[in-house]
């Protein structure tokens with residue numbers, strides 16, 4: 369399976385234009401290698417005899433460090449991670465239409481704070497699904513460029529960047545929502561909820 373994995377990377381690499389892809393190219397690759405993903409996933413999650421023994425004795429499974437007999441092969445783990453990262457994008461793409469409608473609605477407002485607040489509350493659910501992803505994807509950009517950096521191939525020979533055109537509405541929605549929610553704080557109750565959740569996470573520094 370290691371060879372098949374390398375072949376799949378090579379094919380994706382050749383498909384791109386300087387690491388730039390359309391969402392349809394990524395979907396095509398995911399579909400083509402979906403069966404390989406299932407095989408790798410099953411194999412990776414199947415414990416080898418040494419692992420089974422260690423687990424039976426309540427020991428931490430470490431045999432993937434010595435890969436001779438173990439199924440916990442790093443190349444498998446990397447492939448699973450990479451495939452999942454690309455798969456997230458196809459899930460996000462399903463929300464593009466919703467983002468289009470939300471942004472369209474936003475554009476009809478005359479910037480009356482009360483209307484904007486209602487809009488922020490109404491679309492919080494949508495933002496909570498896409499926000500963290502777009503934050504990460506757009507992080508690598510500068511100078512107002514909005515390409516979506518999705519992932520890097522495990523062998524680091526190429527990256528996967530999705531052109532903005534495919535996520536035009538999502539990016540617009542994300543930008544205005546982020547500003548109203550994070551900067552202008554039009555939905556402070558929600559921010560407070562999150563603060564409370566974070567404050568309950570024990571800080572490592574405090575324990576030292």
Ligand SMILES: [Zn+2]
Nearest residue numbers: 416419431438
């Ligand atoms: Zn093992």
